[in-house]
Amino acid sequence: MADTVLTEFGDGVAVITINRPEARNAIDRATAEGIAAAVDELESRSDLVIGILTGAGGTFCSGMDLKAFVRGENPMIRGRGFGGLVERPPTKPLIAAVEGWALAGGFELALSADLIVASRAAKFGIPEVKRGLVAAAGGLLRLPKTLPYQLAMQIALTGEPLSAEDAHRHGLVNIVSEPGAALTDARELAAQIAGNAPLAVRATKQIVAGAVRWTDAEGFAAQGAAVAEVLASQDAQEGARAFAEKRAPRWQGR
Structure with missing residues (x-):
């Protein structure tokens, strides 16, 4: 460096x-x-x-x-x-x-x-x-x-x-x-x-950044893979559990 x-x-x-x-x-x-x-x-x-x-x-x-x-x-x-x-x-x-x-x-x-x-x-x-x-x-x-x-x-x-x-x-x-x-x-x-879930933050940035050039149809198609990865992650499960248990989530980035 x-x-x-x-x-x-x-x-x-x-x-x-x-x-x-x-x-x-x-x-x-x-x-x-x-x-x-x-x-x-x-x-x-x-x-x-x-x-x-x-x-x-x-x-x-x-x-x-x-x-x-x-x-x-x-x-x-x-x-x-x-x-x-x-x-x-x-x-x-x-x-x-x-x-x-x-x-x-x-x-x-x-x-x-x-x-x-x-x-x-x-x-x-x-x-x-x-x-x-x-x-x-x-x-x-x-x-x-x-x-x-x-x-x-x-x-x-x-x-x-x-x-x-x-x-x-x-x-x-x-x-x-x-x-x-x-x-x-x-x-x-x-x-x-x-403080938010790392995978969700990254996916959200990419979708918002891409939205300025996508049509709605292109956007829904493009975000599909990113959203699927987030929904299948351990962090998505952790977020739901933490909400139900009224505690702060412990993100793992996976």
Whole structure:
């Protein structure tokens, strides 16, 4: 694991921190590889239910490290895209905890998450058009699925930033935190989710994520296998028993 990416695991939650505050957490090759490795660990460990992605030093991520790019580094990971994440987010839920700027590829990393907790002082933007570029790490694809079409188009074409308050008002941000408290609030949200049955959480995320592109008929067909696995699990039996016995369930993830 690169020291530009820090990880913390416990109580069902993986916290992944981009740790390049001197570069406003811009993504170079080592950092992209570190994020990919951290996501792999989140995916592979049965004791982890959910992940949090955040940035050190008061900035979420300022996008691609242009100096590293000029040196010939590529922050795209084959099959995963920018930052080792945008084209293949984890099957488990992911929260972006945003302080300061989530800019360009940094905004696109946040959009790869399922939930966003942002400081009141946070700002989101894809300014690529101002630099003769295109926001090709998922921003142009995901923004219109989250924001009203005209607002998504305005952000994309002007390159101007969106405040956390406006992002929350339009449904892009789940929780607005006081400055410095985004990670704390993200941990609280993650703890709520991590207390639920792991198989059910994963299946539920996949169905909700797929629903934005499925017709109803496609959705019912696609969710069948995921739901069948959950219903056949020991956790489904445990949930029913715990409810009947008026006690907290003891999930096993199987």
